[in-house]
Amino acid sequence: MSARKSILITGAGGLVGPLLATRLLCDSNYSQHTIYLTDLAPPIVPSASSSIPADRLKDVIPIQGDITSPSFVSSLISATLQDGANLSAVFIFHGIMSAGSEANFELSLKVNVDSVRLLLDEIRTQAPGTRVIYSSSQAIYGQPLPAVVTDDVTPTPQSTYGAHKLMMETYINDLHRKGYIEGFVVRFPTISVRPGKPTAAASSFLSGIIREPLAGKECVVPIEDRGFRSYLSSPSTIAENLVRVLEMDSDKLPEHRRSVNFPGISVSVQELLDALEKFGGKEKLGLVKEKRDKGLEKVLRSWPTDFDTSRAVGELGLVVDEGVDGLVGEYVESLKRKE
Amino acid sequence: MSARKSILITGAGGLVGPLLATRLLCDSNYSQHTIYLTDLAPPIVPSASSSIPADRLKDVIPIQGDITSPSFVSSLISATLQDGANLSAVFIFHGIMSAGSEANFELSLKVNVDSVRLLLDEIRTQAPGTRVIYSSSQAIYGQPLPAVVTDDVTPTPQSTYGAHKLMMETYINDLHRKGYIEGFVVRFPTISVRPGKPTAAASSFLSGIIREPLAGKECVVPIEDRGFRSYLSSPSTIAENLVRVLEMDSDKLPEHRRSVNFPGISVSVQELLDALEKFGGKEKLGLVKEKRDKGLEKVLRSWPTDFDTSRAVGELGLVVDEGVDGLVGEYVESLKRKE
Structure with missing residues (x-):
């Protein structure tokens, strides 16, 4: 009998964790894997659906706990190794988001730096050599930036979130x-259109501008500039690319430079409004209020607006969305499935 | 009566700390400053000389202790604030050097990362707004690099030393x-010619190649390539530039990019050998043994060999050595003064 394999996902109460867990449970390549989900809040466990086989749900193990606690982190890694299981991969998705980190420096330090180090140190002690996939952010970049960011642009974060992410990138x-x-x-x-509620991310409006009006609610856009561009990806493209990194030949990246800018598309506020009108009707535009928030605008304007990810697509085999209508269309389809 | 001012120097048992302390004690601009020196070993206290006024030595306070200990760091910063003194600046010079960090990852983490964080956190708590001058290293760079490194080149360290330095740069x-x-x-x-003994730096031979033969001792060069270039500065130029940073208008650097590559000169092994022959005579060349050390060579070859520091010299007002004969000549003069 072959030993079981484990995959651990942290921050599994967020958006990407459950998305990836669902993607893995639907994939027969991972039928031998137990999926461990952890978060401070109860992790979101995927439910049986047309795509997830019912007998796979017994292989999802939620472990609620505080990832800033050394004893919890130690027991968490131990759990994934029970009965001689082999820890295939750890996805590090937990964290305090951008606006939240800017507002609470100490909390960002504790969650975005110290807990990541704790986790990495437990992994290298208990399960050395494990594949670790760490979610960083385009917030590691800061101004001045070229119109299109390449892999050679120096990260110069202009936010605590970006700085703490960059510290952990360097460590990894x-x-x-x-x-x-x-x-x-x-x-x-930035993941758009992101389902759920507004978050503490400075980029929260980039989902809200579609999601809230479609639900009959107002959304406040913190920047009065419809030409303002953001770099976006749909949730499904993020999940697909994460699985591709999980399976990627490790030598595809240099041994001292392990970062990959995920492919996305550069979209203006006006283009998002056009898509809202197209999918929701003209009257939905009235629910979008443009009201400048200088603090948020400063963070938003420090981020890149477009990337050259031809290496990620060409050499590394990652995929990219086909346009703003694809992003919004995917969200509209997901709403229909819930009805 | 105006309050006293303090300057704290960590790693003061090393080379740069005593050099800077001496420079400050000779400078009438700093006659109101108490100089605190700390290190794990007894800090090196400058002695009275033709250039240091005898009555200034009472203003040097050595505090021996372990900078990885939270209680020591707290008491250290408290000491500099005694009797309402104002902490003008902290120079962070302590650390495990490059080859030492590569050999002992955990020790580098403790000394080069955690103790620096401890110190910075005590400073921002007890003496917020204090000027902090942190010595990082060209080891934050890694291959591939252009022949001449500019301020826009992305740091991609290929050593634990460089990675840990870069993490603290980002934090600062x-x-x-x-x-x-x-x-x-x-x-x-790289500081050359550095007096004293060989160190745990991968670059140690770049001083040894001059210093050891002049003292009648052998020096082993770990790379068999006389065209191999290194980026060097004399000790006196480092001290002068540190004082210039101490006095620099803070706004000369962007608020999120606080690093300055110090000016230096690009020198080959052959040029160092030529200078050794010029100042020491042809027979000294026989004391230099070239013997490849693959591990050290890998670290050395990951570093930049030349920089464009025209901004540091032009806009920031830093100074640069005039050539390899200047570097070696300064060392030869210092030997004569000791005789």
Whole structure:
């Protein structure tokens, strides 16, 4: 009998964790894997659906706890290794988001830096060599930036969130180089259209501008500039690319540079409004209020507006959305499925 | 009566700390300053000389202790604030050097990361807004690199030393942006000719190749390539530039990018050998043994060999050595003074 395999996902009460868990449970390549989900709040466990086989749900194990606690982190990694199981991968998705980090420096330090180090140190001690996929952010970049960011642009964060993410990227690069873990750093575009409620991310309006009016609610856009561009990806493209990194040949990245800017599309506020009108009707536009928030605008304007990810698509085999109508259309379809 | 002012120097048992302390004690601009020196070993206290007024030595206070201990760091910052003194600046010079960090990951993490964070957190708590000058390193760079490194080249360290330095650079940039400290990050060239004994730095031979033969001792060069270039600065130029950063208008650097590559000169092994022959005579060349050390060579070859520091010299007013004969000549003169 072959030993079971484990995959651990942190921050599993968020958006990407459940999305990835669902994607893995639907994939017969991962039928031998137990999926461990952890978060401070109760992790969101995928429910049986047309795509997830019912007998796969017994292999999802939620473990609620505080990832800033050393004893919890130690027991968490131990749990994934029970009965001689092999820990295939850890996805590090937990964190305090951008606006939240800017408002509470100490909390960001504790959650976005110290808990990540705790986790990495437990992994390299208990399960050395495990593949670790760490979600960083385009917030590691800061101004001045070229119109299109390439892999050679120097990260110069202008937010505490970006600075703390960059510190952990640097740590992971070195842990990989030393052979302690098999590290990958992935930097997500802003995920849009993101279901659920507004978040503490400075970019929250980039989902709200579609999601809230379609639900008959107002959305406040904190920037009075319809030409303002953001770099976006749909949730399904993020999930697909995460699985591709999970399966990627480790040598595709240099041993001391483990980061990958995920492919996305550059979209203006006006283009989002046009898509809202197209999918929701003209009257929905009235629910969008443009009201400048200088603090948020400063953070938003420090981020890149477009990337050259031809290497990620060409050499690494990642996929990219086909346009703003695809992003919004995917969300509209998901609403229909829930009805 | 005006309150006294303090300057704290960590790693004061090393090379740069005593050099800077001496420079400050000779400078009438700093006659109101008490100089605190700390290190794990007894700090080196400058002695009276033709250039240091005898009555200034009472204003040097050595505090021996372990900077990885939270209680020590707290008491250290408290000491500099005694009797309402104003802490003008902290120079962070302590650390485990490059080869030492590569050999002992955990020790580098403790000394090069955790103790720096401890110190910065005590400063921002007890003496917010204090000017902090942190010595980073050219080891934050890694291959591939252009022949000449500019301020726009992305740091991609290929050593634990460089990775840990870069993590603290990122932390300091953000502490400055938040207004918690007045941060400056300085990256030294390799200091040559460095007096004293060989160190645990991968670059140690770049001083040894001059210093040891002049003292009648052998020096082993770990790379068999006389065209191999390194980026060097004399000790006196480092000290002068540190004082210039101490006095620099803070707004000369962007609020989220606080690093300055110190000016230096690009010198080949052959040019160092030529200078050794010029100042020491042809027979000294026989004391230099070239014997490849693959591990050290890998670290050395990951570093930059030349920089464009025209901004540091032009806009920031830093100074640069005039050539390899200047570097070696300064050392030869210092030997004569000791005789």
